[in-house]
Amino acid sequence: MPKPLIALLLAIAAAFGVSHYSDHFDPYFLDVLTGVGINIILAVSLNLVNGYTGQFSLGHAGFMSVGAYGAAAITVLLGPRLLGEDGGSALQQGLLFLGALLAGGLGAATAGLAVGVPSLRLKGDYLALVTLGFGEIIRVVFQNVDALGGALGLNGIPAYTTVFWVYSVAALTVFTVVCLVRSTYGRGFIATHDDEVASESVGLNTTRYKIVAFVVSAFFAGVAGGLYAHFKLTITPTGFDFTKSIEIVVMVILGGMGNTPGVIMAAILLTVLPELLRSVDQYRMVLYSLLLIALMLVRPKGLFNFDYAAIAGRLQKRLKGARG
Amino acid sequence: MSEFLQQLINGLSLGAIYALIALGYTMVYGVLRFINFAHSDVFMVGAFIGYYAGEHLPRGTVLGGMASMGAAMLGCAVLGVVIERLVYRPLRGGPTLNVLITAIGVSLFLEYAGQLIFGATPRAFPDIFPSRVIEIRGLIISMNQVIVIAVSTVLMFALEFIVHRTKIGTAMRAVALNPKAALLVGINIDIVISFTFALGSALAGAGGVLYALNYPSIDPLMGVVPGLKAFVAAVLGGIGNIQGAALGALLLGLVETFVDGSRWSTYKDAIAFAILIAILLFRPAGLLGRVSAEKV
Numbered sequence: 001m002p003k004p005l006i007a008l009l010l011a012i013a014a015a016f017g018v019s020h021y022s023d024h025f026d027p028y029f030l031d032v033l034t035g036v037g038i039n040i041i042l043a044v045s046l047n048l049v050n051g052y053t054g055q056f057s058l059g060h061a062g063f064m065s066v067g068a069y070g071a072a073a074i075t076v077l078l079g080p081r082l083l084g085e086d087g088g089s090a091l092q093q094g095l096l097f098l099g100a101l102l103a104g105g106l107g108a109a110t111a112g113l114a115v116g117v118p119s120l121r122l123k124g125d126y127l128a129l130v131t132l133g134f135g136e137i138i139r140v141v142f143q144n145v146d147a148l149g150g151a152l153g154l155n156g157i158p159a160y161t162t163v164f165w166v167y168s169v170a171a172l173t174v175f176t177v178v179c180l181v182r183s184t185y186g187r188g189f190i191a192t193h194d195d196e197v198a199s200e201s202v203g204l205n206t207t208r209y210k211i212v213a214f215v216v217s218a219f220f221a222g223v224a225g226g227l228y229a230h231f232k233l234t235i236t237p238t239g240f241d242f243t244k245s246i247e248i249v250v251m252v253i254l255g256g257m258g259n260t261p262g263v264i265m266a267a268i269l270l271t272v273l274p275e276l277l278r279s280v281d282q283y284r285m286v287l288y289s290l291l292l293i294a295l296m297l298v299r300p301k302g303l304f305n306f307d308y309a310a311i312a313g314r315l316q317k318r319l320k321g322a323r324g
Numbered sequence: 325m326s327e328f329l330q331q332l333i334n335g336l337s338l339g340a341i342y343a344l345i346a347l348g349y350t351m352v353y354g355v356l357r358f359i360n361f362a363h364s365d366v367f368m369v370g371a372f373i374g375y376y377a378g379e380h381l382p383r384g385t386v387l388g389g390m391a392s393m394g395a396a397m398l399g400c401a402v403l404g405v406v407i408e409r410l411v412y413r414p415l416r417g418g419p420t421l422n423v424l425i426t427a428i429g430v431s432l433f434l435e436y437a438g439q440l441i442f443g444a445t446p447r448a449f450p451d452i453f454p455s456r457v458i459e460i461r462g463l464i465i466s467m468n469q470v471i472v473i474a475v476s477t478v479l480m481f482a483l484e485f486i487v488h489r490t491k492i493g494t495a496m497r498a499v500a501l502n503p504k505a506a507l508l509v510g511i512n513i514d515i516v517i518s519f520t521f522a523l524g525s526a527l528a529g530a531g532g533v534l535y536a537l538n539y540p541s542i543d544p545l546m547g548v549v550p551g552l553k554a555f556v557a558a559v560l561g562g563i564g565n566i567q568g569a570a571l572g573a574l575l576l577g578l579v580e581t582f583v584d585g586s587r588w589s590t591y592k593d594a595i596a597f598a599i600l601i602a603i604l605l606f607r608p609a610g611l612l613g614r615v616s617a618e619k620v
Contacts, residue, residue, distance in 0.1 A: 056424060118605050119604065125359040125424055129555065129600065133597030283440070286433060286436045288436075289429045289431075289433035290429070290433060292426070293426055296423075296425055296429065297415065
């Protein structure tokens, strides 16, 4: 079996293990752990677009909301009918949740396609704005759909999300993104990022690469949204606004665009840090923004983006120096 | 008919405010080719300077109101220059994405620092201008609307004069056309860019005060939505094009006001973005923009 697949299966098994013994853990710890997992999915999937492919999307929260509302609509509106009055067995619930997550993800992917096809011809700033605008349109639409709670939001979503679900999806996201980018096909994403004109002149269809990256990323954002909805149990359109998109973008930038391990570390750091800094919560966004500016001025490649070869070289030199 | 005229006046005064903000976006884009995301928050700071100035100056007089607005314009001009000097200048010539992210960072910083300094709760804006309502044949025009339209017309003509009839304006246009050639003929690009920021931010400051007059409560996040819409207006008119920004803003103000008066009013905030997406699909250069081939 190839190594990444083994890693994926091991991660899922570990998630199942932790989830199985979840009664032994502190509920607060599990909450934070779940939050971290959902943010890992969001950040790693956004990294495919903003990092590897070099496009700038500010609408990730919009795709997340499509997934959240899609999945929640299925479990809340269809769930009671499918499961019957007794709520169904654990397996039935699990299958329903799986279906809901997939539907949410597919919904978000469709939205990603609908947004991506017209807007990915645009570059940089314009793409950022169109994705932002799209996120806002989605929000306004959900505020106007009464069946989904309108501006008040959707309540009474069943608590299906467990550590197992979150970390299985997180592992699957990392697996998909890493394998996709390392594959022969995936070189196209990096080529699009490095030099669009050069890629086009050797016959790569850069627009298609951008759309594929966008759709895959939107799919995982949608699944993350579904997990989020069944974790928070209540969702409102304003919960998925611009600020949420920015939070995910900050994770990607902090981790170093196009650097999956770094992005995972940043997602963990930026989810745990606010929990530790609860007493100074009002300073959080000020710190975030200063961090962003400082990073761009001082370390534009991200906090966790190390040049491993250079570090290894320096270490070797130092070792040699110590010996000689 | 009178309802139509009423909406027309409301739309024009909204559009005039959008225009003042859009001009700043379009000018900065013209010389630097990037979206100054922090512009909408400079607009917010302008409203707050107007608020604090209004507390100390005599209220309800034209002179006092003008003084408050002057203070806001001056304060914003300084803020704009400082932001450019400290943050954007070190990044000039760097990758567009980094500049964009930094601009978002500055924007968030102003918003949340504003929440710490000014407090997050909305507060009522004082009547710094004499408030009166003029009624002509069933048309209701508030004094504030008259002031909005008059002030923005004067400012737009002043801008037009500066850009086309003065030396620094000529330099601005030269830098917008070709920064390297401008440098070669001896234009100090740093000064021109600082001046552009000062001019754009001053207009945003005036826009902030005028917006606060018509929507009389202000808070640190008030800039986000008008800022985005003004940007849409700039793109609609053709980004980098000053007349285009004014035209786009007036159109957007009218469309929004008419949608607000129809049964689709709850979708009002989505209209601007729908227009943005449509314009980028069918005429990315905007209404008055020139279509230019991309050079490699």
